[in-house]
Amino acid sequence: MSADVQLENVWVQFGDFVAVRDTSLTIQGGEFFSFLGPSGCGKTTLLRAISGFQEPSRGRVLIGGKDMAGTGPNQRPTALIFQNLALFPLMSVWENISFALEVKGVNKSVRRKKADELLELVALPGQGDKMVDELSGGQKQRVAVARALCAEPEVLLLDEPLSALDLKLRQHMRTELRAIQQRAGITFIYITHDQGEALTMSDRVAVMRQGTIDQVSDGTIVYDRPETAFVASFVGENNAFPGRVIEVTQGIASVQTKSGVLHAEVSAVSPLTSGDAGIVFVRPESVRFADPSALQNRLEVTVANQEFEGHFWHLVLQTAEGSVIRMSVMNDGERETYEIGSRIAVSFTAQGAIALAQGELAAE
Amino acid sequence: MTSARVLRLAVGFYILLFFTYLFGPLIVMSFTAFNSSEFPSISPWNCVTPEWFGVLFKDQHLMGGLRSSLLVGIGVVLLAVPIGLAASLLITQLQKRARSIVYTIAISPILVPGVVLGISTLVFWERIDRVVLGVEDSFFYDGYFMTIIGQSTFIAAYAMLVFLARLQRFDPGLEEAALDLGATHTQVFRKILLPFLKPAIASAAVLAFLASFENYNTTVFTIVSKSTLTTVLASKVRYGINPSISALAVIIIGLTLVGAVIHEYLRRKEVAKTEALAAEGLPAPTRSRSGNRVLRVPVGALASLIFVAMLATAWIARDYDVAQCKVQVTEENRKKFDALKQQRLAEAKAKREANRQDADVAVETNQAGRQYQNIFAPTNLGSQIDSTEPSEPDSDATTAVETNQAGRQYQNIFAPTNLDGQVDSETKDE
Numbered sequence: 001m002s003a004d005v006q007l008e009n010v011w012v013q014f015g016d017f018v019a020v021r022d023t024s025l026t027i028q029g030g031e032f033f034s035f036l037g038p039s040g041c042g043k044t045t046l047l048r049a050i051s052g053f054q055e056p057s058r059g060r061v062l063i064g065g066k067d068m069a070g071t072g073p074n075q076r077p078t079a080l081i082f083q084n085l086a087l088f089p090l091m092s093v094w095e096n097i098s099f100a101l102e103v104k105g106v107n108k109s110v111r112r113k114k115a116d117e118l119l120e121l122v123a124l125p126g127q128g129d130k131m132v133d134e135l136s137g138g139q140k141q142r143v144a145v146a147r148a149l150c151a152e153p154e155v156l157l158l159d160e161p162l163s164a165l166d167l168k169l170r171q172h173m174r175t176e177l178r179a180i181q182q183r184a185g186i187t188f189i190y191i192t193h194d195q196g197e198a199l200t201m202s203d204r205v206a207v208m209r210q211g212t213i214d215q216v217s218d219g220t221i222v223y224d225r226p227e228t229a230f231v232a233s234f235v236g237e238n239n240a241f242p243g244r245v246i247e248v249t250q251g252i253a254s255v256q257t258k259s260g261v262l263h264a265e266v267s268a269v270s271p272l273t274s275g276d277a278g279i280v281f282v283r284p285e286s287v288r289f290a291d292p293s294a295l296q297n298r299l300e301v302t303v304a305n306q307e308f309e310g311h312f313w314h315l316v317l318q319t320a321e322g323s324v325i326r327m328s329v330m331n332d333g334e335r336e337t338y339e340i341g342s343r344i345a346v347s348f349t350a351q352g353a354i355a356l357a358q359g360e361l362a363a364e
Numbered sequence: 365m366t367s368a369r370v371l372r373l374a375v376g377f378y379i380l381l382f383f384t385y386l387f388g389p390l391i392v393m394s395f396t397a398f399n400s401s402e403f404p405s406i407s408p409w410n411c412v413t414p415e416w417f418g419v420l421f422k423d424q425h426l427m428g429g430l431r432s433s434l435l436v437g438i439g440v441v442l443l444a445v446p447i448g449l450a451a452s453l454l455i456t457q458l459q460k461r462a463r464s465i466v467y468t469i470a471i472s473p474i475l476v477p478g479v480v481l482g483i484s485t486l487v488f489w490e491r492i493d494r495v496v497l498g499v500e501d502s503f504f505y506d507g508y509f510m511t512i513i514g515q516s517t518f519i520a521a522y523a524m525l526v527f528l529a530r531l532q533r534f535d536p537g538l539e540e541a542a543l544d545l546g547a548t549h550t551q552v553f554r555k556i557l558l559p560f561l562k563p564a565i566a567s568a569a570v571l572a573f574l575a576s577f578e579n580y581n582t583t584v585f586t587i588v589s590k591s592t593l594t595t596v597l598a599s600k601v602r603y604g605i606n607p608s609i610s611a612l613a614v615i616i617i618g619l620t621l622v623g624a625v626i627h628e629y630l631r632r633k634e635v636a637k638t639e640a641l642a643a644e645g646l647p648a649p650t651r652s653r654s655g656n657r658v659l660r661v662p663v664g665a666l667a668s669l670i671f672v673a674m675l676a677t678a679w680i681a682r683d684y685d686v687a688q689c690k691v692q693v694t695e696e697n698r699k700k701f702d703a704l705k706q707q708r709l710a711e712a713k714a715k716r717e718a719n720r721q722d723a724d725v726a727v728e729t730n731q732a733g734r735q736y737q738n739i740f741a742p743t744n745l746g747s748q749i750d751s752t753e754p755s756e757p758d759s760d761a762t763t764a765v766e767t768n769q770a771g772r773q774y775q776n777i778f779a780p781t782n783l784d785g786q787v788d789s790e791t792k793d794e
Contacts (some may be wrong), residue, residue, distance in 0.1 A: 053540060073544045080544045086537035090559045100545040103555070151545050 002029040002186040003064030003077060003154035005050060010059035012045050012211075019045040020056070021211040027189060027204075029064075029154075032181050034190040034198040036222075037208035038234065038362060043191045044159055046208075050189065051080045051157050064154060079153035083160045085144040087132045093143055094119070094128030100151035118146040122180065138169045145180060155187040162197060174200050195235045199223060207231045209360065226354065227269045232281040234362035239287070239325050241280040242358060245272050253355040255280050258321045262297050264353035277358040284314070284328040286352035290345035298347045301325060303338045317346065387669070390617060394673065397610035400690060404607045411689035417615075420608035429596030432508065433577055436592060439512035440519055440576035441569045447516065448523025448568060449561070455524075456531050471525075473518035482585030485514035507590035514586040519575045523568040530564035621670060 005027040012020040019042045027033045035043040048054035049061055052073035061068045068076055079100075088096050095102070097118050098111035106114075112128070119125055122142035127135070135143065141161060148156055158177075162170045178201045181188045192198050198205045199219040206216045207230070215227045226232035233240060243257030253266045255278050264280045266272050290298050301317035304324070308314075308331075315327040315338070327346060338344065396404035400411035420426065451470045455463055473481060493505040503509060534557070542552045580594040587595055597609065 051544060053544075073540070074546045074548060078544070080541070082537050082541060084535070084537055086535060086541035088538060088541075088556060099542065099547070099555075103542075103545065103547040103551045147545070 004029040004031075005155055005187065005189065006060075006062040006065075007046075007050075008060040008062065010046070010049060010056045010061060012042070012049055012054060013057040018211050020049065022059075023211075023213055024059075025206065025213065025216065027187060029187055030185055032178065032188045032190065032201055032203045034192060034202035034205045035208055036192055036195055036198040036205050036235070038193055041208040042211040043208050047080070047157050047159055047189065047191050050155070051078050052076045053080075077154040078157055079148035079151045079155075080157040081144050081148050081159065081161045083163060085140055085161065085164075087140060087144060087147070089132055091132070092128065093124075093130050093132060093135070096132060096143055097128075097146045097150050099147060114150060115146075118150055121149070121183065122146045123176070137165050138173060141165065141173055142176070145177070149180075149184055153186065155189060156181075156184075158188065158190045160192050160194075162192075163194070170197070177201060199235075207235060209234075225267060225269075226281070226356065227267055229279050229281075229356045229359035229361055232279075232354065232356055237284050237326060238281045239284065240361065241282070241323070243278060243280070245274050245276045245278045245355070247274045248272055252350050253278065253280075255355055259299055259319050259323055262353070263350040264297075264355040265351055266355050270357055272355055272357060278355050279358055280353055280355050282325075282348050282353040284326040286348050287325065287327040287346050288348060289329075290347040294347040296347070296350065297353070298345060299325065300343065300345050303340050303342050303344065305340060306338065317344075390613075391669065391673065393610050394614050394617065394670070396607050397614045399607060400693070402606060404605065404610050410693050413690075416607040416611040419606065420611045420615075423608060425591075426593070426596050426600075426608070426612070429591050429593040432587075432590055433593040436508060436511050436515070436583075437573045437576040439508065440515050441572045443512060444516040444520040444572045444576075445523050445565065445568050447520040448525075448572075449527050449565070451520065451524040452527035452531055455528065456534075471521050474521045476518070478518070478579065478581035479585070481514055481517055482582035485510055485517070485582070486585045486588070489513070505588070507586065507588040510586040510588070511583050511592070514582050515576050515579055518582075519572045522575060523572055526564050526568040526571060527561065530561055534560055617670070 007023050007025045010020055010023045011018065021042075023046065035046060037043045045054060049056050050063070052068065052071060052075075055069070063077060073080075088099065091099070094112060094115035097115040098106075101111045101114060115128055116125075119128055122145055124139060124142050124146070127139065132140065132143065144161065162173050162177075165173060174197055177188075177190075181201075190198070190201065199222070202219060204216060204218050205222050207214045207222060209228075209230045215222060215231045217225075222231060222235055226235065229240075232238050241255070241257040241259060241262055243255040243262070246254045246256050246261065248254075248266055248271075251266050251268075252263055253272050255262050255264065257280065262280045264282075272278050299317075299319055301319050303315060304318045305316040306313060307316075311331055313329045313331055315329065317325040317327055319325065325346070392406060393404070395406045397416055398412050398414070399406060399409055400413040400415065401408070451466070455467055455470070458466060489504045489510050493499065493502050497504070538556050538560075539552050542556045543549075547555065578594065580598060583592055584595055584598070591599075600609065
């Protein structure tokens with residue numbers, strides 16, 4: 001029921017503009033795979049190339065081992081869930097869901113039965129006779145999923161389907177989608193610019209930038225072991241200290257930055273040598289209040305601002321040279337808050353930071 | 365009085381003026397349909413009568429025109445709506461430059477004067493008929509055929525505009541979604557686009573029919589030997605009309621009102637439905653309500669005005685016998701004419717007396733007094749001629765009376781002698 005999707009040197013060009021550049025990738029059958037990237041990075045174009053709405057300019061798209069060139073979207077074993085869902089407003093819920101059967105000429109009672117089954121699957125039993133407009137956002141979402149599943153696709157493509165929902169519902173639907181995927185047992189390819197969605201749901205994540213894939217791996221690796229400066233800055237929050245590599249010993253790089261010499265682990269995939277331009281990345285949650293004993297990566301800072309986010313305190317710190325450091329402190333009830341303007345010292349371990357070659361950073 | 369109040373009064377007065385301008389002619393015309401007078405008028409009011417509706421339905425010429433108008437209208441709907449739909453679909457598919465070119469071509473018949481469309485259609489098909497087919501009066505030179513073709517050229521553009529407006533709100537994502545779910549392009553058109561366009565198809569059809577029904581300047585050329593309602597009406601206006609035309613107008617207004625009320629009823633039901641949905645805290649389709657309120661006023665006002673007018677008519681007619689009234693009016697007229705006859709006789713007698721004394725002076729007085737007032741009265745001409753011939757002085761009055769009696773069946777409203785007599789009597793009173 002589930003098929004793997006292979007992209008072989010896929011290019012998509014619109015005139016002079018290259019939307020997708022020489023992309024090769026294999027998505028396993030039954031996998032929940034996410035493309036993560038800022039808007040305009042080509043992820044939606046790639047999705048349209050898989051679904052058949054966009055023929056690649058060069059390269060091949062294979063689904064289940066078959067070359068899809070010349071096969072229209074209505075003939076591919078894929079179903080797409082659109083960003084705006086694109087539910088048919090003039091049809092009832094069950095008619096929407098069973099549309100894929102209707103166009104095949106399946107008779108009404110069979111269609112109705114199938115629609116009711118799918119409504120059970122997406123946890124909307126008995127809502128078949130409502131009109132689409134009578135549903136709430138989350139319910140529409142589920143109807144869209146059910147409609148796509150009704151086509152019995154081998155690959156389900158989802159184009160930022162949760163972006164219109166509010167936070168609570170979005171979080172709920174993440175779990176829901178993941179559960180549906182496991183129940184249906186088919187390949188899900190998910191497009192999003194929200195790293196939280198990509199990380200929570202996916203087996204693997206591909207981070208895209210300007211038409212190319214920077215890194216493909218599972219969520220924890222993308223977060224903890226980014227391979228490019230872009231991935232490090234796009235996925236989650238990161239403090240960046242650009243500078244020049246002085247030396248690399250035992251996998252630890254020493255980088256001369258404006259804030260002094262900082263030490264950080266080197267990525268095994270993209271090694272650095274002394275003399276390279278590099279950036280040291282430190283996650284806000286890896287920044288600690290400095291022990292008196294800590295000598296490495298010690299920074300003298302002024303508290304510029306602090307934001308309370310329930311489970312975390314976010315501190316905005318300023319170094320003497322004017323760099324801004326973000327720091328997150330767990331709200332465990334023991335920490336005191338700091339006066340704005342008070343001077344403190346913070347530090348981080350070399351293992352809690354990563355040194356990467358200089359490159360494009362994600363826009364703030 | 366505050367300035368705000370003055371402003372309100374001024375606005376109120378303006379609105380009153382505006383609606384009078386808008387509906388006044390319709391209301392006056394509606395009343396003329398019920399007056400027994402031979403000419404559409406409300407003053408003098410003779411008798412309330414439904415007879416003009418009977419006259420209307422018995423008028424073979426008018427009914428024939430109405431039939432061909434309906435036929436042509438249906439033909440235009442069947443031709444122009446699909447063409448307009450096709451054009452609008454093409455335009456939405458095209459990119460910037462090609463789009464504006466096709467749009468300009470499609471819209472151009474609206475900008476071309478109808479007369480030009482009519483003449484060119486006529487000339488073109490006449491040529492096709494004679495030169496290409498080499499026969500005369502083939503199917504292509506048929507009045508209905510050419511009228512349907514000729515009207516459709518610009519009515520299709522109207523239809524296209526209606527469709528374009530609707531298509532602008534169409535989410536192309538729906539087409540893609542349907543394709544993605546395995547639908548063929550034909551199925552996408554039939555199951556997604558066509559249902560979405562259904563209201564627009566209905567509006568375009570109504571618009572096309574009305575535009576065809578009321579078209580004159582194209583039709584008058586293309587209809588050739590046949591005639592539609594508009595061409596019949598135009599020829600009637602040229603050769604004299606009677607209130608049966610008002611009766612036709614009343615029927616059309618009535619149908620329009622019924623249509624408007626039904627439409628309004630359905631629309632309000634729709635609004636109530638969306639409001640009920642909104643009340644449940646669910647997102648309702650956005651809809652501007654202020655616009656509807658403004659719309660509601662004139663339709664309601666007109667409908668209630670007509671209703672009041674009908675009630676009033678019914679009240680006046682509650683114990684009213686048309687035939688009796690007519691007899692009465694005829695009697696009154698006869699009395700008036702008798703009086704006039706006496707006057708005329710007396711006048712003639714006096715004239716005769718005067719002529720005997722001084723014929724030349726009488727002629728001068730006569731001419732001076734009547735120079736402008738009686739210039740078109742034929743009997744007056746007679747009398748002037750007569751007065752120059754004093755040997756037969758009585759013939760003047762006798763002719764006048766005879767004319768009067770002949771004209772009595774039309775109640776003499778337009779009998780020239782009647783006017784003459786009235787003027788004379790006024791002159792005499794002084």
